[in-house]
Amino acid sequence: MKLTKTYGYLKKELDIIEHALNNAIQADHDVLRQASTQLLRAGGKRIRPVFVLLSGQFGNSDVNRIKTVAVSLELIHMASLVHDDVIDNAELRRGKPTIKKLYGNRVAMYTGDYILARALENITTIDKPSAHRVLSRTMVQVAKGEIEQIRDKYNWNQNLRNYLRRIKRKTALLIATSCKLGAIAADVPNDEAEKLFKYGYYIGMSYQIIDDILDFTSSETVLGKPAGNDLLQGNVTLPVLIAMQDESFRKLLEETFKDPEKVSESEMAQLLGELKKTGAIAESYRISDLYLEKALNSLNSLPNQKAKQTLQTIAKYIGKRRS
Amino acid sequence: MLTSSLDTDQLRKLIEKKMHNSYIEKYVHIPQIDDNKLKLVTLLLKETAKSVPEYNSNIVSAMLVQLALDTHDLVPSTNTREKTASDMKTKQLSVLAGDYYSGLYYLLLAETEDIEMVHILAGAIKEINEYKMQLYYLEKGSPSEFLKLVKNIESLLFVRVAAYADAAVISEVVAEWLLLNKLKKERTHLTGKGVSAFFSVWSEKLSIEDADDFLHIMDNSIDKTIKSLTTLLDNIPQEHNTVRKLIEETLE
Numbered sequence: 418m419k420l421t422k423t424y425g426y427l428k429k430e431l432d433i434i435e436h437a438l439n440n441a442i443q444a445d446h447d448v449l450r451q452a453s454t455q456l457l458r459a460g461g462k463r464i465r466p467v468f469v470l471l472s473g474q475f476g477n478s479d480v481n482r483i484k485t486v487a488v489s490l491e492l493i494h495m496a497s498l499v500h501d502d503v504i505d506n507a508e509l510r511r512g513k514p515t516i517k518k519l520y521g522n523r524v525a526m527y528t529g530d531y532i533l534a535r536a537l538e539n540i541t542t543i544d545k546p547s548a549h550r551v552l553s554r555t556m557v558q559v560a561k562g563e564i565e566q567i568r569d570k571y572n573w574n575q576n577l578r579n580y581l582r583r584i585k586r587k588t589a590l591l592i593a594t595s596c597k598l599g600a601i602a603a604d605v606p607n608d609e610a611e612k613l614f615k616y617g618y619y620i621g622m623s624y625q626i627i628d629d630i631l632d633f634t635s636s637e638t639v640l641g642k643p644a645g646n647d648l649l650q651g652n653v654t655l656p657v658l659i660a661m662q663d664e665s666f667r668k669l670l671e672e673t674f675k676d677p678e679k680v681s682e683s684e685m686a687q688l689l690g691e692l693k694k695t696g697a698i699a700e701s702y703r704i705s706d707l708y709l710e711k712a713l714n715s716l717n718s719l720p721n722q723k724a725k726q727t728l729q730t731i732a733k734y735i736g737k738r739r740s
Numbered sequence: 741m742l743t744s745s746l747d748t749d750q751l752r753k754l755i756e757k758k759m760h761n762s763y764i765e766k767y768v769h770i771p772q773i774d775d776n777k778l779k780l781v782t783l784l785l786k787e788t789a790k791s792v793p794e795y796n797s798n799i800v801s802a803m804l805v806q807l808a809l810d811t812h813d814l815v816p817s818t819n820t821r822e823k824t825a826s827d828m829k830t831k832q833l834s835v836l837a838g839d840y841y842s843g844l845y846y847l848l849l850a851e852t853e854d855i856e857m858v859h860i861l862a863g864a865i866k867e868i869n870e871y872k873m874q875l876y877y878l879e880k881g882s883p884s885e886f887l888k889l890v891k892n893i894e895s896l897l898f899v900r901v902a903a904y905a906d907a908a909v910i911s912e913v914v915a916e917w918l919l920l921n922k923l924k925k926e927r928t929h930l931t932g933k934g935v936s937a938f939f940s941v942w943s944e945k946l947s948i949e950d951a952d953d954f955l956h957i958m959d960n961s962i963d964k965t966i967k968s969l970t971t972l973l974d975n976i977p978q979e980h981n982t983v984r985k986l987i988e989e990t991l992e
Binding site: 444445446448449497500503504506517518521522523524526527528530531533534535536537538541542544546549550552553554556557559560561563564567568 | 815816856
């Protein structure tokens with residue numbers, strides 16, 4: 418079953434959000450408008466708006482109330498993608514040329530800044546101080562996480578704590594914030610909003626760990642980039658951290674990356690083969706499952722309703738992701 | 741009327757402390773805080789805040805927005821892969837530093853619950869990026885078209901802050917003054933160091949290849965802006981005397 422089927426009944430609400438997203442990025446300048454709408458049309462799972470909507474179902478779930486929050490969170494995500502493509506010199510995203518590739522760095526920077534500004538202009542129409550505190554803290558943490566990711570590249574001496582903090586900032590917090598802001602916008606009681614935040618956080622952690630595993634286990638056709646690409650870029654993810662506990666693997670890793678610019682395909686293939694022999698993949702899945710379990714537990718005391726079942730299904734779907 | 745317990749130096753240190761990140765600073769030459777803009781925003785916001793902490797936080801937030809925009813302007817426009825790992829890090833961290841400062845201004849204002857100010861600043865960023873796009877795609881425009889866009893990019897943030905502070909009446913003075921400061925600064929760059937990124941853009945847009953021709957056009961523009969500013973200053977309402985004094989000091 419596809420993930421989108423689990424929340425298919427939200428189609429009407431998601432269409433309203435899609436329409437609002439499109440309206441939000443109608444810039445005056447032709448190229449700015451084209452670049453922004455092109456990014457929007459490239460699609461994506463719209464997982465953040467889905468979490469906003471589902472969390473909102475625990476309170477006053479009028480779509481117009483929570484639409485603003487959903488639109489802003491998706492715009493923040495979109496803006497970060499445009500800037501990420503400048504950071505990574507990326508030419509393709511979801512199989513289509515990036516804004517950086519089509520229009521250059523300058524336009525990509527202006528487009529990202531424009532979209533982010535629209536996100537904040539939009540969400541500041543909501544008079545909920547707690548929502549702004551949560552979102553602004555998250556934005557700062559996300560930026561810090563990305564800075565740390567660059568700092569920690571090719572650093573083989575980092576520990577599990579570094580990694581977990583990094584993925585929390587990079588992925589989990591924005592999903593957790595989507596859940597919490599949906600709840601705040603719908604006037605869900607505080608204790609329930611906090612449980613939804615925790616659910617989003619644990620789901621985000623699990624999701625990112627699996628993403629990091631798939632970088633080693635999936636094929637180039639599925640990934641759109643060579644297997645082990647994260648490691649090749651110097652990103653030390655959970656499977657590598659676990660595999661490094663094996664002295665011979667660590668030695669081979671350090672030897673292979675003596676000059677990161679000159680790692681050959683055969684050296685990478687050998688390294689990936691050795692990584693898989695250490696049992697690091699299974700151990701990484703085990704840790705991801707622990708987060709999933711915590712995500713499901715966070716939902717336990719929430720009222721039984723369709724949104725709760727959907728959040729449970731999404732968690733299970735994410736846990737089973739193997740490609 | 742509130743009086744900040746902090747002078748310009750202390751406010752600058754407060755901003756620097758807020759944005760401090762040793763790893764960013766190792767690779768990115770962070771743009772300097774513009775003292776004139778800092779003094780201007782301090783005067784403009786004097787009437788608006790309910791408390792001194794809120795006043796200071798509004799000043800710091802506005803300046804963080806300016807620094808976020810300035811830092812993103814450091815990202816090279818060339819699209820080829822960077823030659824060294826260090827150049828690559830400088831570019832990457834210039835992108836992230838700007839995003840980080842944007843998060844910080846929102847956080848500061850969210851903590852003092854000044855959501856209206858976030859709305860104003862975000863709206864200004866949106867418009868400035870529209871003008872930056874216009875400038876980027878301007879083809880062989882006239883000096884006046886070029887300068888109009890530069891003026892908007894330089895001043896719009898402060899024009900919006902002025903409107904927020906019920907001082908929209910001095911918007912044009914503020915805009916002319918900030919354009920003048922920009923022109924003077926770039927002229928000093930060009931004559932002192934022989935290089936100016938501003939000159940490169942201008943010469944490309946106006947097809948001027950000779951530095952002397954450019955200086956001549958620039959001097960004419962500076963003279964015109966001073967004349968226009970002097971006229972505008974004569975008509976500035978009494979209640980904005982502090983802003984007039986600040987501007988006049990820089991003209992002497």
